[in-house]
Amino acid sequence: MNDSVRALFFINENSRNMNINQIIASELNAAEQQIQSAIQLLDEGATVPFIARYRKEATGGLDDTQLRHLDERLHYLRELLERKATVLKSIEEQGKLTPELKAQIDECDNKTTLEDLYLPYKPKRRTKAQIARENGLQELADSIFRQPESNPETLAEPFIGENVPDVKAALDGARAILMEQFAEDAELIGALREKLWNESEIHTQVIAGKEESGEKFKDYFDYREPIRVMPSHRALAILRGRNEEILMVALKYQPDETPITEQSEFEQQIAKHFNIFNVLERNKWLRDTVRLTWKAKIFLSLELEAFAKLKEQADTDAITVFAKNLKDLLLAAPAGRLPTLGLDPGYRNGVKCAVVDDTGKLVDTVIVYLHQENKMLMELARLIKMHKVKLIAIGNGTASRETDKIAGELVKMLPESNLHKIVVSEAGASIYSASELAAAEFPDLDVSLRGAVSIARRLQDPLAELVKIDPKSIGVGQYQHDVNQSQLAKSLDAVVEDCVNAVGVDVNTASVPLLARISGLNQTLARNIVAYRNENGAFKNRKSLLKVPRLGEKTFEQAAGFLRILGGTEPLDASAVHPEAYSVVEKMLAKQQISANDLIGNREKVKQIKASDFIDERFGLPTILDILAELEKPARDPRGEFKMATFTEGVNEISDLQVGMILEGVVSNVANFGAFVDIGVHQDGLVHISMLADKFVSDPRDVVKASDVVKVKVVEVDVARKRIALTMRLDDDKPTEKRDFRQPEKQQRSGRGQQPSNSAMADAFAKLKR
Incomplete structure (x- = not known):
C-alpha cells in the first residue's frame, strides 16, 4: 500500500x-x-x-x-x-x-x-479485447456503439491496416471490446445476478445408464425446482448426485421452447441498460454482440456463481442444523454416576464388555460370545454382582438386537440389582478406540475393548465422553462430508466449547479433552493441569491453579469461573461464581451475618438478599442476579432430566412394522423438513414437518429436539428403499396426503467400521425395553 x-x-x-x-x-x-x-x-x-x-x-x-x-x-x-x-x-x-x-x-x-x-x-491475462485495443480498435467499438443506425462494415473500413487485415478482423476486435465492456459493468452484472437467482430453475436428469447405480437419487432422475426456494437437503443431494456422476444438473433461465431467434429477457435487459434496445431490430451485428455477451460471458459466470451461492446457503443451513443437533446431544441428560457395564456387540469377534465404576474408571473387561448364550449370561451376571452394576449400555451396531435380548434376560435374572439396559449410539466409538487419546488413556487395553469403555461412559456423562471424539464423527448431521469442512469444524467446535462451559467441569476429575474446551485453555494447558494434579494431588482451591505451568492471570480470569473444585477450602469454588466477584458474596455474608456454607444452597436466606444493595461501578444487576441464582442452586446443571424410551416387544426390524402401529421412540435427528425418530428397528423413521403437530409448524425444533422421547404412528413403510413415514398426530385418522420425502441419504444405523451415519443421535441416552 x-x-x-x-x-x-x-x-x-x-x-x-x-x-x-x-x-x-x-x-x-x-x-x-x-x-x-x-x-x-x-x-x-x-x-x-x-x-x-x-x-x-x-x-x-x-x-x-x-x-x-x-x-x-x-x-x-x-x-x-x-x-x-x-x-x-x-x-x-x-x-x-x-x-x-x-x-x-x-x-x-x-x-x-x-x-x-x-x-x-483487475489485472488479467492478455485478452482478445486488449489485443484489439492495441490495434487501435477501441475507437471503432465506440463508433459502432454511439452510431447504432450506421452500417458496422462501413464504420470498420478505415481501420483496416497491417494488424487488421480486413473488415471481419476489425469487427471481431470491436465485438471483443464491447463484450468485455458489457460483461464488466458492475451495475448490470448485479441486476442480472439478482434476476437469474429469482427467476431460474434447476433441472436434473439421470445420466443414461446410471439408473441402477444411482437408485438412491431416483427422486431426482427428472426433477426441476426454482433455485431460490430449493431447501438445503435437496440442494446438497442434487450436488452430490452431480459429483458422483449420476445426475446432470443445469440452470434454466427461460422455457426450453423459446425460439433461438428471439431475444431472451436477459439479453433485452443488457440492451436496455446500454440504451441500445430500440435499435437491435435494425442492427443485427449489435444484437448478436449482446447475445454472445450473455451466452458466452455473463451467463456462464453467473451460473457458476448461482451454484456457488446455492452450495454456500445449503452448507450454512446444514451446518446450522448439525450444530443444533450436536448441542442437544452434548447437553443430553447424563444417566449419572452409576456403575455401568458397556457392551460393544459383535458376532465373530464376540461382544466386548467393559465395566466402569461410578467415576468412569475402568475396573474390568471381558469378551463373550452370542452363540454361547448360557456362558455369556453367567459371565455378565458375575460382573454385575461383583461391581454392583446398575446400568447396561449396549452399542447400537451389528448384533445389537441379539445383545439387547441377552441384556433383557439379565434384568429378569437379577431383579435385586435393579438393572436398567439402554441401547446407545456407538457412532464415533471406533474412531475414539484407535485414537492417540485412547492409546494414552488405555495403553495396555486392546483397541476393541476401548470402544466398550466409551459406550459405557457416554451413558454416564455424554458431554464428558463425546468431547473426546471429532464432532463430525458423532453422527448427528446430514451431508456433513459434502459441506464446507473448515466452516463445519469451526461451527461444531464453537458448539462444543459453549456446551462444556455451560455445564462447567470438575477440575480434579476432568480429562484433558474436556479441560481443553474450557474458556481460555488449550491442549497444552489442559495437559499441564492434569500433570500438576497427578503430581501434587487434587486442587484445594481455584487460586492454586495459578501454580500450573504457563497458566497466568489472564488465562485464570478466562477459565476460573468454569472450573469447579468440590470439597475444597473455598465453598464458592464449587459454584459458577467467578473469583473476581467473591468480594460481592463476602459483603452479602457480612450483611446477613452468616457463613458461606450456611448461605450456599439455602433458598430462604438467598431470597432475603436485595440485589440492588450490592450494585457498584464494577458489578451491575445482571452479575448480582447471576450470583444469587448460583448461591440458591450451586453448580446447577443446565441439562435436563434423564429419560428412557420403551420399545415395543416383537418390533425389531423394518419388516415388523405395520401401518397404524403406535410406537414410542427417540428423536435422533432434527432437520428443516422434519424429525427422524428411532423406533428400535435399525432404521429411523421420518416425521414430516406437517405431521409433527395438529397446528402449523414453521421450525421442527419448536416441537421436538434431539433426544426427546415421543410417541409416533406408522403411516407408510417402504422396505425396499428402507424408508419409514411416521406421524405424531396420533388421533388423525384421515388419509395422509403424499409428502415430499426426497432424502437420498438414508437415516440408517451405522455398524462398526463404517462411516457414522446420520441417524444415531441421542438414542445413546434414552432407551429402555422393560
Whole structure:
C-alpha cells in the first residue's frame, strides 16, 4: 500500500469501524455500544463463553449465539475492509481511481459487489479485447456503439491496416471490446445476478445408464425446482448426485421452447441498460454482440456463481442444523454416576464388555460370545454382582438386537440389582478406540475393548465422553462430508466449547479433552493441569491453579469461573461464581451475618438478599442476579432430566412394522423438513414437518429436539428403499396426503467400521425395553 492510499485508509479507519458496528448492531438488533464493547473484549482475547457469562454489563447481555454471529461478521467485515484497501491501491496505481469510483467502493458492504466494481481494473491475462485495443480498435467499438443506425462494415473500413487485415478482423476486435465492456459493468452484472437467482430453475436428469447405480437419487432422475426456494437437503443431494456422476444438473433461465431467434429477457435487459434496445431490430451485428455477451460471458459466470451461492446457503443451513443437533446431544441428560457395564456387540469377534465404576474408571473387561448364550449370561451376571452394576449400555451396531435380548434376560435374572439396559449410539466409538487419546488413556487395553469403555461412559456423562471424539464423527448431521469442512469444524467446535462451559467441569476429575474446551485453555494447558494434579494431588482451591505451568492471570480470569473444585477450602469454588466477584458474596455474608456454607444452597436466606444493595461501578444487576441464582442452586446443571424410551416387544426390524402401529421412540435427528425418530428397528423413521403437530409448524425444533422421547404412528413403510413415514398426530385418522420425502441419504444405523451415519443421535441416552 503506497503512502497516499495508506493515509486514505487510516484517515477513514474510525468511520469505517463505526460502520462495522452499525452493520452488526442492525443485524443483532442491538445498540452500537454493546457491539463496540463486545468487539473490544474479543480483540483483548476474551472468549465467547467468558463474555456471555461474566461481562453482561459491558455487552448489555448479548448471549453466546449473538456473540458467535458478531465474531463471524466481524471477521468478514474486517476482511472486506482489507480487500477494499487492496483494490483502492491497485486502481490508484493504474491512475484510474476517480472520486465516484472511490465512493462506490467505500459504500459497498459485501465482497461480491466489491469484486464487480474491481473487475474492469483487475489485472488479467492478455485478452482478445486488449489485443484489439492495441490495434487501435477501441475507437471503432465506440463508433459502432454511439452510431447504432450506421452500417458496422462501413464504420470498420478505415481501420483496416497491417494488424487488421480486413473488415471481419476489425469487427471481431470491436465485438471483443464491447463484450468485455458489457460483461464488466458492475451495475448490470448485479441486476442480472439478482434476476437469474429469482427467476431460474434447476433441472436434473439421470445420466443414461446410471439408473441402477444411482437408485438412491431416483427422486431426482427428472426433477426441476426454482433455485431460490430449493431447501438445503435437496440442494446438497442434487450436488452430490452431480459429483458422483449420476445426475446432470443445469440452470434454466427461460422455457426450453423459446425460439433461438428471439431475444431472451436477459439479453433485452443488457440492451436496455446500454440504451441500445430500440435499435437491435435494425442492427443485427449489435444484437448478436449482446447475445454472445450473455451466452458466452455473463451467463456462464453467473451460473457458476448461482451454484456457488446455492452450495454456500445449503452448507450454512446444514451446518446450522448439525450444530443444533450436536448441542442437544452434548447437553443430553447424563444417566449419572452409576456403575455401568458397556457392551460393544459383535458376532465373530464376540461382544466386548467393559465395566466402569461410578467415576468412569475402568475396573474390568471381558469378551463373550452370542452363540454361547448360557456362558455369556453367567459371565455378565458375575460382573454385575461383583461391581454392583446398575446400568447396561449396549452399542447400537451389528448384533445389537441379539445383545439387547441377552441384556433383557439379565434384568429378569437379577431383579435385586435393579438393572436398567439402554441401547446407545456407538457412532464415533471406533474412531475414539484407535485414537492417540485412547492409546494414552488405555495403553495396555486392546483397541476393541476401548470402544466398550466409551459406550459405557457416554451413558454416564455424554458431554464428558463425546468431547473426546471429532464432532463430525458423532453422527448427528446430514451431508456433513459434502459441506464446507473448515466452516463445519469451526461451527461444531464453537458448539462444543459453549456446551462444556455451560455445564462447567470438575477440575480434579476432568480429562484433558474436556479441560481443553474450557474458556481460555488449550491442549497444552489442559495437559499441564492434569500433570500438576497427578503430581501434587487434587486442587484445594481455584487460586492454586495459578501454580500450573504457563497458566497466568489472564488465562485464570478466562477459565476460573468454569472450573469447579468440590470439597475444597473455598465453598464458592464449587459454584459458577467467578473469583473476581467473591468480594460481592463476602459483603452479602457480612450483611446477613452468616457463613458461606450456611448461605450456599439455602433458598430462604438467598431470597432475603436485595440485589440492588450490592450494585457498584464494577458489578451491575445482571452479575448480582447471576450470583444469587448460583448461591440458591450451586453448580446447577443446565441439562435436563434423564429419560428412557420403551420399545415395543416383537418390533425389531423394518419388516415388523405395520401401518397404524403406535410406537414410542427417540428423536435422533432434527432437520428443516422434519424429525427422524428411532423406533428400535435399525432404521429411523421420518416425521414430516406437517405431521409433527395438529397446528402449523414453521421450525421442527419448536416441537421436538434431539433426544426427546415421543410417541409416533406408522403411516407408510417402504422396505425396499428402507424408508419409514411416521406421524405424531396420533388421533388423525384421515388419509395422509403424499409428502415430499426426497432424502437420498438414508437415516440408517451405522455398524462398526463404517462411516457414522446420520441417524444415531441421542438414542445413546434414552432407551429402555422393560
